[in-house]
Amino acid sequence: MNNNKDRYQRTFNSLHLSDDFRDKIMESPDDNGRGKIMNFRSIHGISRVAAAVATVFTIALGSAGVCYACDLGGIRTNLGLWMNGELRNVDVYDAGDGSYVIYDETGNTQQAMGGLIIDEDGSQTQMSAEELAGYMNNECHLDNVDGRMIFSYKNLSEDVTDLIDEKGNLYIHVEDPSNEYTYFHLYDITDHGYSTDAGRNPSFGKKYYEMDSADLVITEGNSRMDDYSYSTTVITGED
Amino acid sequence: MTKDFEQIYEKYANRLYAAAFNICRQQQDAEDAVQDALLAFYRSDKTFESEEHIKAWLLRVTVNAAKSTKRLFWNRNRTSYEEYMDSLIFEEPSDRTLMDEVLALPEKYRIVMHLFYFEDYKTKEIAEILKLSENTVKTRLLNGRKILKSKLEGWEDE
Numbered sequence: 472m473n474n475n476k477d478r479y480q481r482t483f484n485s486l487h488l489s490d491d492f493r494d495k496i497m498e499s500p501d502d503n504g505r506g507k508i509m510n511f512r513s514i515h516g517i518s519r520v521a522a523a524v525a526t527v528f529t530i531a532l533g534s535a536g537v538c539y540a541c542d543l544g545g546i547r548t549n550l551g552l553w554m555n556g557e558l559r560n561v562d563v564y565d566a567g568d569g570s571y572v573i574y575d576e577t578g579n580t581q582q583a584m585g586g587l588i589i590d591e592d593g594s595q596t597q598m599s600a601e602e603l604a605g606y607m608n609n610e611c612h613l614d615n616v617d618g619r620m621i622f623s624y625k626n627l628s629e630d631v632t633d634l635i636d637e638k639g640n641l642y643i644h645v646e647d648p649s650n651e652y653t654y655f656h657l658y659d660i661t662d663h664g665y666s667t668d669a670g671r672n673p674s675f676g677k678k679y680y681e682m683d684s685a686d687l688v689i690t691e692g693n694s695r696m697d698d699y700s701y702s703t704t705v706i707t708g709e710d
Numbered sequence: 711m712t713k714d715f716e717q718i719y720e721k722y723a724n725r726l727y728a729a730a731f732n733i734c735r736q737q738q739d740a741e742d743a744v745q746d747a748l749l750a751f752y753r754s755d756k757t758f759e760s761e762e763h764i765k766a767w768l769l770r771v772t773v774n775a776a777k778s779t780k781r782l783f784w785n786r787n788r789t790s791y792e793e794y795m796d797s798l799i800f801e802e803p804s805d806r807t808l809m810d811e812v813l814a815l816p817e818k819y820r821i822v823m824h825l826f827y828f829e830d831y832k833t834k835e836i837a838e839i840l841k842l843s844e845n846t847v848k849t850r851l852l853n854g855r856k857i858l859k860s861k862l863e864g865w866e867d868e
Contacts, residue, residue, distance in 0.1 A: 479827035482805040
């Protein structure tokens with residue numbers, strides 16, 4: 472081996488995945504997974520995702536970046552999106568860098584979002600605005616409102632501050648016949664965001680709060696990866 | 711070929727991370743890219759001809775995921791580059807300098823250099839993984855080497 476290769480390999484062998492990474496992969500993703508997604512289902516309107524892995528990211532912008540949609544060029548898509556328990560009519564602009572910016576009816580920025588689909592051959596494509604909206608509308612959300620953590624899913628909303636465990640986990644189940652994936656695990660909950668896994672079944676031995684009543688229900692299910700739809704990373708606030 | 715996920719993980723996860731970090735220059739983004747690649751592998755029904763085929767496929771998916779993660783600019787509240795680099799343990803002090811200089815190269819040179827020097831691939835194999843022409847790979851390798859040669863003590867002519 473030449474000296475350059477030897478030196479390079481020695482140097483880059485210093486890089487190692489973090490200690491808990493293996494667990495995140497090997498164990499059920501609802502227990503330890505963070506931020507990334509398995510999508511093994513066909514969501515209404517986004518059937519091409521069915522045989523792929525997908526990732527979704529959103530950043531809540533609030534009204535920090537006020538900008539009127541009508542002043543913008545670029546591709547605009549008008550969509551219905553559940554936001555804070557309310558179905559809103561929003562304009563989604565393709566920012567041109569793989570991300571989309573959502574403007575509400577008043578022209579205020581609300582969120583930035585992006586998503587990728589990894590196909591079977593390993594190639595990746597950017598999700599369309601419609602595909603992202605499909606994910607978003609079947610996803611739950613968590614907002615910090617005056618120090619209280621408010622969970623919302625479509626038109627449902629509940630203060631869940633006291634339901635989040637000391638490790639930043641929250642298990643919630645919602646009843647929604649229109650959505651196959653209604654067992655939510657929110658985790659890594661901090662002041663700056665959280666991640667979500669959405670599952671078809673409850674994870675083994677986990678305690679899920681029923682959204683309607685916030686009753687503690689101990690449910691048991693399997694936690695095979697195939698039962699998980701996808702997860703989402705949401706980043707809120709500024710650095 | 712039968713997929714043994716745990717075996718593949720043990721063998722390649724850290725190598726995929728090195729490739730992802732080479733592109734992202736950021737720990738969490740690099741780990742996210744590796745996670746994407748491993749889960750894509752876990753889920754895939756693709757038939758792999760050999761373990762070498764698996765490795766090349768994983769590297770390709772990791773590289774693509776790392777590029778996309780970086781492109782999306784969702785990098786907030788993350789560990790800083792300096793902070794992370796300071797946490798690494800290098801065998802030689804000059805290794806840190808080498809990593810800094812490699813990571814300062816333009817991205818298109820970095821990943822070609824990495825696949826050549828770390829993964830020990832031939833230029834033709836790199837071209838296949840990155841879906842580039844072999845000439846492009848050779849040019850990028852040459853340019854990357856020139857820069858490293860000008861920046862690093864002891865980087866030998868090849």
